[in-house]
Amino acid sequence: MFTWGNFISQCFNGLVLGALLALISSGLTIIYGTLGVLNLAHGAMFMLGGYAGWVAYTYTGSFIVAVAAGAIFVMLVGVVTERLIIRHFYARPHEDQLLVTFGLGIVFVELVRYFFGSLSKTVPPPQALAGITPLGFMVYPTYRLALLGIVTVALLALYFILYRTRIGMIVRAGIEDAVMVDSLGINIQKVFMLVFGIGAMAAGFAGIVNAPVVAVAPDVGDAILVQTFVVVVIGGVGSFPGAVLGGLIAGEIISLTSMFNPAYSYVMLFIAMTLVLVLRPYGLLGTVGRE
Amino acid sequence: MPTRQRAYIVEILTLLALIAAPFVLPHLGFAPATINRILIWGLVGIGFDLLFGFTGLLSFGQAAFFGTGGMFAAYLLTNTSFTNTIGATLIGTAVAGVVGYLIGLLALRRTGIYFAMITVAIAEVFFFLEFNPLSDYTGGENGLPGVPPPNLDLGFWSMTFGSNTQMYAFFAFWYFVGLVIALRIVRSPVGLLLRAIRDNPLRAQALGHNIHGYKLTVFVVAAMYAGFAGSLLGMLQGFMPPDAFMFHTSGEIVMQTAIGGAGWLFGPLLGAAVWLYLADFFQITLDLGASWKLVLGIVFVLLVVFLRHGLVGAIVDLWRLARPARPSAPPSEPARAAATRVQAAAQSRHKSTRSTSGPILQVSGLTKRYGGLVANSDIDFSVDHGEIRGIIGPNGAGKSTFFKMLTCEVKPSSGRIVFDGRDITAMSVSDACQLGLTKSYQINQLFDRLTVRQNLAIAALGELRGKFKLDLLKSLPKVPGLDPQVESTAALVHLEDRLDTPVAELAYGEKRRLEIGLALATSPSLLLLDEPLAGMSPQERVETVALLKAIAAGRTMIVIDHDMDALFELVGKVTVLQEGRLLVEGTPDEIRSNAEVQEAYLGGIHEEAGAE
Numbered sequence: 001m002f003t004w005g006n007f008i009s010q011c012f013n014g015l016v017l018g019a020l021l022a023l024i025s026s027g028l029t030i031i032y033g034t035l036g037v038l039n040l041a042h043g044a045m046f047m048l049g050g051y052a053g054w055v056a057y058t059y060t061g062s063f064i065v066a067v068a069a070g071a072i073f074v075m076l077v078g079v080v081t082e083r084l085i086i087r088h089f090y091a092r093p094h095e096d097q098l099l100v101t102f103g104l105g106i107v108f109v110e111l112v113r114y115f116f117g118s119l120s121k122t123v124p125p126p127q128a129l130a131g132i133t134p135l136g137f138m139v140y141p142t143y144r145l146a147l148l149g150i151v152t153v154a155l156l157a158l159y160f161i162l163y164r165t166r167i168g169m170i171v172r173a174g175i176e177d178a179v180m181v182d183s184l185g186i187n188i189q190k191v192f193m194l195v196f197g198i199g200a201m202a203a204g205f206a207g208i209v210n211a212p213v214v215a216v217a218p219d220v221g222d223a224i225l226v227q228t229f230v231v232v233v234i235g236g237v238g239s240f241p242g243a244v245l246g247g248l249i250a251g252e253i254i255s256l257t258s259m260f261n262p263a264y265s266y267v268m269l270f271i272a273m274t275l276v277l278v279l280r281p282y283g284l285l286g287t288v289g290r291e
Numbered sequence: 292m293p294t295r296q297r298a299y300i301v302e303i304l305t306l307l308a309l310i311a312a313p314f315v316l317p318h319l320g321f322a323p324a325t326i327n328r329i330l331i332w333g334l335v336g337i338g339f340d341l342l343f344g345f346t347g348l349l350s351f352g353q354a355a356f357f358g359t360g361g362m363f364a365a366y367l368l369t370n371t372s373f374t375n376t377i378g379a380t381l382i383g384t385a386v387a388g389v390v391g392y393l394i395g396l397l398a399l400r401r402t403g404i405y406f407a408m409i410t411v412a413i414a415e416v417f418f419f420l421e422f423n424p425l426s427d428y429t430g431g432e433n434g435l436p437g438v439p440p441p442n443l444d445l446g447f448w449s450m451t452f453g454s455n456t457q458m459y460a461f462f463a464f465w466y467f468v469g470l471v472i473a474l475r476i477v478r479s480p481v482g483l484l485l486r487a488i489r490d491n492p493l494r495a496q497a498l499g500h501n502i503h504g505y506k507l508t509v510f511v512v513a514a515m516y517a518g519f520a521g522s523l524l525g526m527l528q529g530f531m532p533p534d535a536f537m538f539h540t541s542g543e544i545v546m547q548t549a550i551g552g553a554g555w556l557f558g559p560l561l562g563a564a565v566w567l568y569l570a571d572f573f574q575i576t577l578d579l580g581a582s583w584k585l586v587l588g589i590v591f592v593l594l595v596v597f598l599r600h601g602l603v604g605a606i607v608d609l610w611r612l613a614r615p616a617r618p619s620a621p622p623s624e625p626a627r628a629a630a631t632r633v634q635a636a637a638q639s640r641h642k643s644t645r646s647t648s649g650p651i652l653q654v655s656g657l658t659k660r661y662g663g664l665v666a667n668s669d670i671d672f673s674v675d676h677g678e679i680r681g682i683i684g685p686n687g688a689g690k691s692t693f694f695k696m697l698t699c700e701v702k703p704s705s706g707r708i709v710f711d712g713r714d715i716t717a718m719s720v721s722d723a724c725q726l727g728l729t730k731s732y733q734i735n736q737l738f739d740r741l742t743v744r745q746n747l748a749i750a751a752l753g754e755l756r757g758k759f760k761l762d763l764l765k766s767l768p769k770v771p772g773l774d775p776q777v778e779s780t781a782a783l784v785h786l787e788d789r790l791d792t793p794v795a796e797l798a799y800g801e802k803r804r805l806e807i808g809l810a811l812a813t814s815p816s817l818l819l820l821d822e823p824l825a826g827m828s829p830q831e832r833v834e835t836v837a838l839l840k841a842i843a844a845g846r847t848m849i850v851i852d853h854d855m856d857a858l859f860e861l862v863g864k865v866t867v868l869q870e871g872r873l874l875v876e877g878t879p880d881e882i883r884s885n886a887e888v889q890e891a892y893l894g895g896i897h898e899e900a901g902a903e
Contacts, residue, residue, distance in 0.1 A: 094404055099549050106542070107588040107589055111585060114581070225411075226415045229408035229409075233408055273412060277409070
């Protein structure tokens with residue numbers, strides 16, 4: 001039942017989930033913004049990150065190695081996928097891109113199921129971050145607090161890459177006009193490969209750092225993919241700030257609704273999306289023409 | 292498009308195939324229950340193909356309608372005294388249609404990937420609603436058991452379709468009905484407009500069609516097909532499974548259609564056959580266990596990568612390769628063409644106007660700002676009935692923006708446009724076209740995957756049927772006046788020998804003429820031509836100027852072009868725009884000798900400014 005303690009703790013949960021969704025959605029949105037491809041395998045990338053991390057953890061017992069393994073493995077998967085398959089789809093219709101990434105998502109999920117089975121795997125948080133932390137007004141799981149910090153740092157890193165580096169400038173220019181960037185003598189093909197890798201890595205990283213909170217299973221990415229779509233629709237396609245804002249909004253809606261009845265969290269999310277579509281069809285921070 | 296004498300061949304062949312299937316397929320290793328499932332997926336797929344293959348709207352949310360229709364029918368049959376399975380199926384279909392209408396209102400606010408994402412999200416909401424809040428009605432994760440097999444009760448005689456074979460007869464009958472209806476839709480004016488929306492939605496709108504209405508229509512139709520098939524699913528299995536609502540169900544509909552080939556109506560059936568056969572084969576014959584999905588996923592990715600148009604598309608391609616190419620019609624003699632053209636021009640129609648003399652178009656204070664950039668500033672402009680007006684101006688003078696405001700493609704920041712006595716400033720581009728004001732584009736805006744005849748028909752239908760009409764089951768050739776209008780317009784733009792050629796195979800000059808033909812086929816009372824000579828060779832220019840002269844007889848036109856010699860030969864009066872302002876108006880001779888105009892063109896210092 002409703003108590004203020006419960007409310008604040010759910011607000012915190014919403015913040016953690018929101019930051020996580022923001023990170024995953026940023027990956028999706030910069031890939032879409034730059035390459036023009038909506039990656040329906042993005043949820044599977046999230047799942048792959050969790051599994052790669054779990055494997056690394058099983059062998060080394062180190063959480064940090066697990067996180068690095070999750071992020072780097074998924075980045076490599078992204079780069080290889082882009083080189084082998086996605087690259088051939090830039091000139092093909094959007095529908096074909098959706099079909100092929102949807103198929104790739106199934107292949108990733110079923111590959112994992114084939115090798116690791118359908119049962120979920122857990123990665124415990126590192127010893128130092130286990131247990132709970134008293135915050136004065138409430139006690140809160142230490143790892144979730146840490147997770148908020150970790151994801152915030154990752155988002156800042158992504159922000160730094162996008163807005164403060166040469167490559168980020170090229171990516172942002174590519175979002176505005178990829179043909180123009182190409183004709184300025186910049187190798188846009190390489191940039192595309194890199195962007196796909198970074199976008200995938202954002203999902204993979206989120207997948208492994210979230211593994212101590214929600215156990216990894218082959219279909220863990222499905223729900224994430226749907227939530228990511230809502231985030232992107234709310235925030236505006238191709239907009240990094242939009243992904244962050246949309247992520248936080250979606251995270252709070254899901255958490256606060258769960259406090260009363262988890263079954264309605266999707267309904268509330270859907271209502272929020274509807275409101276945005278009716279009032280601001282291009283998303284809160286979106287721009288006309290990026291679709 | 293099939294010619295009339297072959298019109299029913301598809302239906303007859305389908306009927307024969309449906310009769311033969313239960314005798315042939317078991318020998319190929321299909322289990323009887325699998326054959327029935329193929330029909331159900333094929334039925335969902337017919338609706339989905341109308342939506343995706345014909346209209347270009349890729350929905351990943353069909354499971355919402357499949358599940359809703361199925362659950363509704365199953366609930367009626369298991370928890371109420373309702374026993375009529377056909378009645379329950381029809382009610383399930385109707386409910387899916389209503390739900391489809393409501394969701395369509397929302398999802399169709401956007402296109403492309405946004406549309407795909409919104410449909411995914413909405414379908415997921417349905418899944419959660421089914422699973423939790425509505426579990427008292429839907430059985431939650433258990434689904435609804437005890438759905439009776441299909442029955443037919445005629446009062447004096449009743450029958451239950453209990454066995455696999457009987458069910459096959461029942462499902463095959465409904466598949467056939469569904470297919471016949473879909474074929475009629477495809478061959479109706481609406482069916483052609485759906486393809487127009489797929490190829491070029493903006494032009495379809497500019498030709499006077501309410502494309503949102505047609506998109507909503509096909510969305511509802513697809514939802515009804517899904518609801519219908521969902522209702523049958525419960526009867527086939529004896530229970531209504533909750534996983535009908537899952538994202539994977541939507542995904543399978545999409546994948547089966549992609550495997551079979553979109554845009555043929557049969558693709559989903561073939562895709563479902565391949566999909567379910569392989570699923571059985573991998574699971575039972577090869578004993579792959581759970582990894583059958585992995586193999587199917589890989590097969591699917593390979594098919595999307597290498598077989599762009601699916602299996603039906605591949606078969607059609609092979610068929611075309613095997614048959615010798617039809618010789619294309621030789622271009623006709625220019626002299627004959629010119630003669631036909633003049634004749635056709637005399638016959639070509641235009642919408643009647645309220646007034647017949649004085650100004651047909653009056654523009655006052657028209658201004659358009661893009662942020663800080665003023666593209667058009669305070670333009671006053673007027674054109675009389677029967678006048679041929681030219682507009683010139685250096686690049687960036689705001690000519691194209693001016694035209695876009697006249698045709699209501701772009702809303703002016705301020706000012707007023709009065710056409711034939713009506714204020715059209717706030718109207719939509721399709722309404723403006725319906726009133727008789729249309730434009731041919733500077734860059735060709737054609738329906739590339741359709742033939743010249745179909746392109747012209749899309750334009751003519753705007754005038755002949757109005758903005759929106761639900762003649763879903765009417766045969767396209769039966770639209771009164773369509774054939775003469777298409778043929779006379781084709782003759783006018785000298786494409787009468789190319790009527791059945793796909794646009795993609797036309798030469799550039801021919802496409803350019805078709806572009807003008809599209810505008811003409813709407814029978815405009817005021818025709819705007821945005822750089823009709825752009826990109827043409829000198830020879831093509833001469834021909835096109837002759838064409839424009841032929842069109843000009845008895846018509847009001849405004850023409851933008853950079854080729855001043857050609858333009859001055861054509862028009863009675865010229866308006867010069869510069870930097871978004873009206874510089875000067877006058878006869879061609881006055882404009883030629885005007886010092887300001889010479890300054891604007893030759894001074895050159897302002898040429899880079901502004902955007903067009």
